[in-house]
Every structure is written in structure tokens, then in C-alpha cells.
Amino acid sequence: GVDVDDVYQGMDNGEVPFSVFIYLTKAFDCINHETLIKKLEYYGISSNSLALIKDYLTKR
Template sequence: MSRKQFVFTQGRSAIDAGFELVQRIFRVWEDSRDVLGVFCDLSKTFDCVNHEILIGKLRHYAVTGMALGPLKSYLSNIIHRVDINGIRSSGSVIRI
């Protein structure tokens, strides 16, 4: 596991990630350098995109190996279900 992995790692949490981020920002600020942060809420993203196209585009932009593996694993064999008025569909498996 990468030292950058915080969530789903024993003894580390999203709070630890936030703490490390703030520490890094202050170190850069103290050195009179610029800092930029990009934050994305991806909570519903994977419901809205074709997984094969997403993986292909990431490969195109040289996202591979350890960076692509966990995302590809997450997206593999997901069962999508729909709930409407309390009735749940049987679902379908998404394979990439």
C-alpha cells in the first residue's frame, strides 16, 4: 500500500489525509511559494459514465499501474440497481 493511501487503511483516515494536506500547504506557504489544490466530489461520477471509455481515456493520459489498478478493480463487476418508489430492480453486472 502506498503511504498516500489513507482511507481503508488500518490506523489512517480521511482526517489524517486532511491534516497532511494542511501541513503541506503551510510548508509551501512558509517558503513563499504558490500552492494549488483541485478537489473533486466523485461520489456519483461512476453512475454517469461508461466505465470502458473512462478506463480508456485514463490510459490515454498515461494513468496506468498502481494509479489505474484500484479504480479499475472498483469498477469491475459492479452491480447497478435502480430503486423506484421502494421497488428495487434485480440489477445488472457492469464488466470492464
């Protein structure tokens, strides 16, 4: 992660801090969960990651 001191140092060097926050809850409501899991498996997502995603999708 980024430390607050890094942000301040960047600002002192003329850099502009920038962040993007995405709210994904509604996005997961718009897709078929089984299809998503199959595609993630196809693209080689690890079994541990798949288990976390399946858990998230089924316990919402």
C-alpha cells in the same frame, strides 16, 4: 495534508481557510467505465493507478 495549526496560523495572518469537497460516486455512475479506463490509459495514467480505479469501479 494541512495541519490544523497551519489553518490557525493562516487565520491569524488574515488568510481565509477554504475547502472544496466533491462527492464523486454519482459522477462515476453517469459514465461508461470502459471508456473512462481507455481514456486514462491513453493519457498515461500509471498501471498501479489504473488498477486501483478499475477495482473501485468494479467492486461498488
